[in-house]
Amino acid sequence: MASNDRQAREERARLRTYQARQEVHVRKQRRRSRDNVIAVIALVVVLALATAAQLFYFGGGPGTPEAEPTATPTPTATPPAGENEGDVPSADIAEDRTWTGTLTLNDIPLGIELDGAAAPQAVSSEISLIQYGFYDGTSCHRLTRENIWVLQCGDPAGDGTGGPGYSYGPVENAPADNAYPAGTIAMARQQLDGYSHGSQFFIVYEDTTLSPDQAGGYTVVGRVTSGLDDLKSAVTDAGTADGGTDGAPAVPVAITGFTIE
Numbered sequence: 131m132a133s134n135d136r137q138a139r140e141e142r143a144r145l146r147t148y149q150a151r152q153e154v155h156v157r158k159q160r161r162r163s164r165d166n167v168i169a170v171i172a173l174v175v176v177l178a179l180a181t182a183a184q185l186f187y188f189g190g191g192p193g194t195p196e197a198e199p200t201a202t203p204t205p206t207a208t209p210p211a212g213e214n215e216g217d218v219p220s221a222d223i224a225e226d227r228t229w230t231g232t233l234t235l236n237d238i239p240l241g242i243e244l245d246g247a248a249a250p251q252a253v254s255s256e257i258s259l260i261q262y263g264f265y266d267g268t269s270c271h272r273l274t275r276e277n278i279w280v281l282q283c284g285d286p287a288g289d290g291t292g293g294p295g296y297s298y299g300p301v302e303n304a305p306a307d308n309a310y311p312a313g314t315i316a317m318a319r320q321q322l323d324g325y326s327h328g329s330q331f332f333i334v335y336e337d338t339t340l341s342p343d344q345a346g347g348y349t350v351v352g353r354v355t356s357g358l359d360d361l362k363s364a365v366t367d368a369g370t371a372d373g374g375t376d377g378a379p380a381v382p383v384a385i386t387g388f389t390i391e
Contacts, residue, residue, distance in 0.1 A: 191282045191318030191332055192340050216296025224252035236386030241356035249302040251318050252349045259329055260390045270383035280334035284329045296309035299325030304347030310334045313354040328362030335366050
């Protein structure tokens with residue numbers, strides 16, 4: 131009888147041990163599954179943040195990865211009308227006339243004309259920034275070289291994220307045929323936002339077609355009248371720093387002078 135009782139106790143002990151081990155195993159499985167779910171969620175968040183950062187970096191001008199002319203999806207949402215933000219210079223500064231001046235990049239002088247009649251708000255902003263000396267020493271941080279041929283300048287941060295502390299719109303003087311001939315000077319902006327103009331502008335160094343979005347095309351403020359060939363041979367022909375089609379110029383570019391009258 132005692133032997134049977136001891137055997138029964140041992141069997142119950144083994145059963146409890148087995149059940150405890152099973153419970154630990156189940157808990158480990160649940161924890162592993164939970165950790166896997168958390169890891170997947172974390173990866174998705176990281177990828178989303180990386181994508182958002184890329185969009186933020188490349189969102190200030192034409193030719194962004196998500197807006198190539200041959201692969202631009204048609205937006206389904208209508209963007210808000212927008213409004214100016216900050217202390218935007220008066221559109222009257224442009225005086226409804228053509229302004230002439232010199233934009234010097236790496237000591238390469240480019241003769242320019244700004245059309246105050248065609249784009250009064252944008253040209254007024256540019257005149258104000260030029261006269262204030264805002265552009266002195268800033269860089270041209272971006273060069274594109276496939277389908278879209280532009281050199282983008284005017285960002286005080288030097289990475290595509292900076293501006294003058296204000297933004298304005300809407301788009302002015304965008305070409306109806308979406309054609310931006312070599313020598314065109316136009317304002318950079320964010321996609322679907324016609325009120326995101328600031329200080330960044332781009333120089334078209336080869337004939338380029340830019341498809342508009344629902345905010346319009348790109349505000350053309352003027353053109354380069356001389357020196358474009360020198361800029362191409364000294365800067366744009368060298369390509370980008372990483373050899374890609376969109377990135378920092380291989381030859382660092384700084385605005386070493388900007389005058390207007």
